[in-house]
Amino acid sequence: MANSKGKEACKVIACYSDPGRSRHLEDEIYDKVVDLTEYAKRQRWWNRLFGKNSGPIAEKYSVATQIAIGGVSGWCAGYLFQKVGKVAATAVGGGLLLLQVANNSGYIQVDWKRVEKDVNKAKKQLKKGTDQAVPELNTFVEKSREFVKKNIVVTSGFIGGFLLGLAS
Secondary structure, rough: OHHHHHHHHHHHHHHHHOHHHHHHHHHHHHHHHHHHHHHHHOHHHHHHHHHHOOOOOOOOHHHHHHHHHHHHHHHHHHHHHHHHHHHHHHHHHHHHHHHHHHHHHHOOOOOHHHHHHHHHHHHHHHHHHHHHHHHHHHHHHHHHHHHHHEEEEHHHHHHHHHHHHHOO
């Protein structure tokens, strides 16, 4: 065992003492390092996490640019969602308040039996429509999942920006 190590050490020393062999050894090591670098470029971390077909569509942009694009668009969407949500909640709440005031003042009469009948009819239609919509919903979920897999960097920036937009 010790003898084989000694022979390998002599070979290495001989390589460095001979400039021709030394250059050949350096070229061989360089080729292996370049091959490893190219392999690392092809094997992105999201490929291991999400599969081989993943990778951002916007791959021509740097990661920082993708995060910035996702963050800015997410912030805008979150901010608008917050503002529109407040307006919608105010409108619905105000409308219900006005209806209650009108009902108590005697301006309108509510036929509660008819309301109950219509609500039950709507429930039946929703149950019937839900069974038919399941394949379409599954297709939408699969398409969304594939989009997120292919654009993981932009998506993560969008989610962060959306949450910041909701908070601002």
